[in-house]
Amino acid sequence: MTDYKATLNLPHTDFPMRGNLAKREPEMLARWEKNGVYQRIRAASAGRPKFILHDGPPYANGDLHLGHAVNKILKDIIVKSKGFIGYDAPYVPGWDCHGLPIEHKVETMIGRAGDKVDYKTFRAKCREFALGQIDNQRKGFIRMGVFGDWENPYLTLNHQTEADIIRALGKIAESGHLVRGFKPVYWSVVGGSALAEAEVEYHDKTSFSIDVRYKAQDPSAVLKAFGTDAGEGEVGAVIWTTTPWTLPASQAMSIHPDLDYVLIQATVNDAPARLILAEGLLEAATERMGLETYETLAKVKGDALEGLVFDHPFYDRNIPFLLGDHVTLDAGTGIVHTAPDHGMEDFLVCQHYGIETLNPLDDKGVYRSNVELFAGEHVYKVDPHIIDVCKEHGRLLSEDKLTHSYAHCWRTKTPLIYRATPQWFISMDKEGLRGKALEAIQGVRWVPGWGQNRIEAMMEQSPDWCISRQRTWGVPIAFVTHKETGELHPELPRIIEEVAKRVETGGMDAWWDLELSEILGDEADQYEKVTDTLDVWFDSGVTHESVLRKRPELGQYPADMYLEGSDQHRGWFQSSLKTAVAMNGSAPYKQVLTHGFTVDEKGYKMSKSLGNGIAPDEIWNSLGSDIMRLWVASTDYSGEMPMSKDILNRTADAYRRIRNTARFLTANLNGFEPARDSVANDDMLALDRWAVDRAYRLQQEINDLYDNYQFLQAYQKIHHFCVLDMGGFYLDIIKDRQYTTQENSLARRSCQTALYHVLEALVRWIAPILSFTADELWQYIPGERSDTVFEQTWYDGLTPLAADEALDGAFWSTVQEVKDGVNKVLEVARNEGRVGGSLKTEVTLYCDADLKAGLAKLGEELRFVTLTSDARLADLSEAGDDALDTELEGLKVSVAASEQPKCARCWHQRPDVGRNQEHPELCGRCVENVAGDGEVRHYA
């Protein structure tokens, strides 16, 4: 038997079937770095319209987790796809470098600033630490295939950036949005410093527990509010507290608007007294106060009592009833003594009612000289004295001790107090920032749309933004204030600029080292430097100023897009918006895209304790970054993003399918030189023109999907194209023609031309997502081409079917339905054991008139579409019992095993096999292909 295999044009390529990505990706990264892919893209896209995605800086601490990966990969897909769409889309990654977490890390390494090491050394160490973290994270981002200017990222710790942050602060101050105020913070009286929430530990502490009565100034008003005039004796409200030391700062009492409050008749100190407290705590409270007999006189909702005024237990001070949702029935009396100096909720309630703080305690926890009765006493020791004073005034209703969990300083292990301290705020309302911000929100495109509601709600409720921190590792609030008045120096802009210039060269230490006389001359001794640092949210919040405007390759305001996790509505989206509106009166972004968080396959968040987390390096070291990227693209980022080993494996399956489709296309371009062998579209066979048309149409869809950030849809379309249009139809059909026709025949070159066009398109479609694979594939496609696929835009060599095309899209759609019908009938026969492979069969298609006329257009080539050795057309009316219905109206199909001899070359079973003496094992067309002028094909 002659070996005719050698006469076939079988596919061949060196593009490997298996990605082996974990090994190959690093090689590709090395090549990209060596050839400067990012710079090449910049050069290739120079002059195009810009699309600026401004990077939200991750915090420069900790190893990368999947959330980082999702964020950076989404950004990368956008940046790359915008490139293919035709934009110049530079990407400057950034890092957020200041702040408490780094400070903490460094503290554990070298000790506390101002204690074990001096501040300057401490800051230097923080800087060094942050840079180390950045290096680690950067390696990871690069490994994920994210393109950007990794050599020159923006860092909030760059001297230039620090200087610009200070300038931004100055701008905001100039515009009048900045106010100085007070705010309670956790304060360590032993350490003499403010603490962040993260530095608070909770330990048991024994405190005094007292009930105190506040006397109504106008009893009749209270009675009226209760709608009664019953009872006798003083009218008073009862509060309960475990912090008697806060009573000197007591300025109000809070009640809940929806709770029921009762007025009871009781006896206190042998005198009749009427007391107010919450009905829900009546029993517990009266028992605690030892009120054995009492009588309820009236009951009313809290909101009916708002504004009633009482006397302070021992000061001449008005104490009003305020309404607050924070009041509960957990303990006490349902009436909360309210000292804005010493509680966050107290502070907020009072702020709402316009009650300011008193600031009675100094840094060491000692009452200031202006505090009556207790001046000079220490907060830790004053409780008994205060209780005595209450008793003397007849205000004390109960006294006990209580052990409870209480906030302690993590360093000194001493109890903490809340203490109102002077702070700098960006006011939401002083200059109408809130209203302007809400207006700016309207002009932004929020993806998905609910992001707008979310940020609007936050902006509406947002309290003034406290931007000052009593920390070491942060950009200094470079203000100079008058020692007596606390007022900002009138020459603020000049001072800011003086400082900024120094910081540009010397870093933030320049501020701490600065002698005021250098910039203020003789008046220096009247002023002092503010020692607070900026909230790190301010650093990143003003990158629209310090980075977006400043970097020449960006140089644009506002950015086209900000893209972060949904938590950043509260974070960066908001801080950026506030600062931008304060400085420029507009939003810093045109579009905001939000993604959800990663969860496991059951929808639970990833956590160490559940052990359900998957680290990015696990993925890129096993399956490869492209699989991780494909997972990102194939997951709906608008909600939770489930991830598991199983999901990853599914993703890898899909990857292989796309890769193998590309590989098959490549393999069939073996020997094809596009410049030499391409066939003009008009000369191509009908089916080949159809394939190119499919790609043409799909490319338009894909362009729009990428352009609108619908990566999931783009991925699915690409995948379906590979599976359905190509694998299940086109490629299956053209194999015969590819393999059997003459190498340089029109039949084959037409097909190769189509495959080439499809491949050129496909490699670009997948590039934003499967960056490694696309660029690997790029090297195997014939023809002259750029160094990387990323220097390209979408392939422009695709041609749609002509409007007057005889075999149009609808025709081929019908052919696919016919093929489905044949397959079903074939499968029936196969299951009955009557037939095996489709080439061993002959089919008869019984068609109605329309269908028959249509299919007749394919003439003798119908069998190549059905993949059978013979395919005959017949009238539907001729169908016998062996013809089975199909899902296509007007089509019945019968199948029979072919009786004809098998051609040794093309494996079709044809009656003309053996007619040629020279090639007795071949069918007619194979003889023609092997020894003649070659078979002619018209359609398929």
Add this chain to the structure above:
RNA sequence: AGGACUGUAGCUCAGCUGGUUAGAGCGCACCCCUGAUAAGGGUGAGGUCGGCAGUUCAAGUCUGCCCAGUCCUACCA
């Protein structure tokens, strides 16, 4: 506890303004092929559309409640 979002076959997703037996791909099962071969082709089985109640002639699609999950309310980035 409040605010926002999510919940359609084992997995990833479609299901427009409510209207025929809820779709696709993957996976799975079975079959074919062995000239894409650690590939390829075909057929098929899988869903009380988170649950309950309601509006409606009609609900996956509207309303309410409930359940589960995620993010934010903690100044922590």
